[in-house]
Amino acid sequence: MSTLRSNIDSGSSPIKKSIQSSSVYQTNLPSATKTRDLMAKDMSGHFIGPMPVAEFLKEYLSRTRAKPPRLPKVFNQIPKTTVEKNMYQSFVRWLYISCRTN
Amino acid sequence: MSMCKIVNTSSRPDGDSRKDKKIQPDLSVYDKDVDTSRKVMQYGKLQTFIEFKPDESSDPFCDPPCADITSKERIEFQFEALAKKRMDCRGQFASYATEMLARQHRTRSFSVYVGDPCVRFICWDRSGAVVTEKFNFRENSQPLVDFLWYFNRASEANRGRDTTVRSATQGEIYLAHEYLIRWKNEKDRPVIVFEIQDNDCTREFIAWGSMADPESLTGRATRAYPVYEQASGKQYFLKDSWRAATLERESEILRELNEKGVRNVPRFVCGGDIVGHTTLSHKFSVEDIEQNTPIPVERRKSWKCGVHKLAERIHHRFVEDFIGHHLDKFTSSKQFMKVVLDGFIGM
Numbered sequence: 001m002s003t004l005r006s007n008i009d010s011g012s013s014p015i016k017k018s019i020q021s022s023s024v025y026q027t028n029l030p031s032a033t034k035t036r037d038l039m040a041k042d043m044s045g046h047f048i049g050p051m052p053v054a055e056f057l058k059e060y061l062s063r064t065r066a067k068p069p070r071l072p073k074v075f076n077q078i079p080k081t082t083v084e085k086n087m088y089q090s091f092v093r094w095l096y097i098s099c100r101t102n
Numbered sequence: 103m104s105m106c107k108i109v110n111t112s113s114r115p116d117g118d119s120r121k122d123k124k125i126q127p128d129l130s131v132y133d134k135d136v137d138t139s140r141k142v143m144q145y146g147k148l149q150t151f152i153e154f155k156p157d158e159s160s161d162p163f164c165d166p167p168c169a170d171i172t173s174k175e176r177i178e179f180q181f182e183a184l185a186k187k188r189m190d191c192r193g194q195f196a197s198y199a200t201e202m203l204a205r206q207h208r209t210r211s212f213s214v215y216v217g218d219p220c221v222r223f224i225c226w227d228r229s230g231a232v233v234t235e236k237f238n239f240r241e242n243s244q245p246l247v248d249f250l251w252y253f254n255r256a257s258e259a260n261r262g263r264d265t266t267v268r269s270a271t272q273g274e275i276y277l278a279h280e281y282l283i284r285w286k287n288e289k290d291r292p293v294i295v296f297e298i299q300d301n302d303c304t305r306e307f308i309a310w311g312s313m314a315d316p317e318s319l320t321g322r323a324t325r326a327y328p329v330y331e332q333a334s335g336k337q338y339f340l341k342d343s344w345r346a347a348t349l350e351r352e353s354e355i356l357r358e359l360n361e362k363g364v365r366n367v368p369r370f371v372c373g374g375d376i377v378g379h380t381t382l383s384h385k386f387s388v389e390d391i392e393q394n395t396p397i398p399v400e401r402r403k404s405w406k407c408g409v410h411k412l413a414e415r416i417h418h419r420f421v422e423d424f425i426g427h428h429l430d431k432f433t434s435s436k437q438f439m440k441v442v443l444d445g446f447i448g449m
Contacts, residue, residue: 035197036193049163051403052234052235074243087154091154
């Protein structure tokens, strides 16, 4: 307890166990499911949002003068399904159509 | 997509990933000239990825119920969803992004979440991740069309590729096989060439797989490479990391130790911060109010939920003259303790 107190008083970072410090030389590697859980915890507090989509595109991607085609209804033709893999094929088809336009 | 192609990778893990990293997104986007006939999932070539969920119940994030909530309510709002299924989905995305950033040299990467009928875009870098508000693609597809259209036409640098690293030529691959075979990675890794500014000239260093990959998405993400410089015909050691902007440059510390004649430290060769390579996520995480102006300016983004403290990170890369060994390669406890003692003398 005294060590923890002295860390706080000194203003230095408390010791934090992270994926980075614990996985490098360990022999029992975690399963993919366990890794998801560890990653969600490791990234906690690092997600910033919800940023408006227009601001996101302006900040990161929209560097060209040309403008995308107006296709506000193109993806609503994808059939509704409860099985995610059934979505892929039609989604990919409409992705190609939307990106080839203009 | 004219410059990219989309491949269904939902059941095809990357054979070049470590055993515990056999994970793969539903759809992977590659440059159209990437050969995916033999290896379908290739984190080393991935441009962006799309993950599908059949409904909204796995949405990793929560948007505020209405746009006009007060700033106090936004500060207290829990943006990262807490339900187990939704946390798992967040961890799943972070796992893919971590492997992608670990296997390539990038300043950032993008991904798309589709939880029918909602979509979010995420941009990941070594500070954190910026997530968009969700939108209903069945009611309005335009934001999704815009993202894909801009991404397809964006430059390599805007998509997040580190343009100071390039693929090796056949001649350079031959040199790597001759001079770097001793440190060959057990997984298939490409031979690459790092460019480093040394005063007025650019020096090139050939590398063939790092000695260790970053396990976390955020943080220093240090990678260390034994490298070969064709111009000098010498082997060196290259360190590539994302230092916190508030901390000193390791290259400067090493240079000073060399100047003071400190024993048992490597000799600095060249390198430093990479111009233009800073994280962007931290820019949107600021909480404070600017007090040094005549009128206080609120810098916190009006749309942001929760309270954050992300570190600005700067890409730092330098070369030194001593190639270390892996920690598990010592031959006796005496040798190990001698190395520790040498380190203490250096301190």
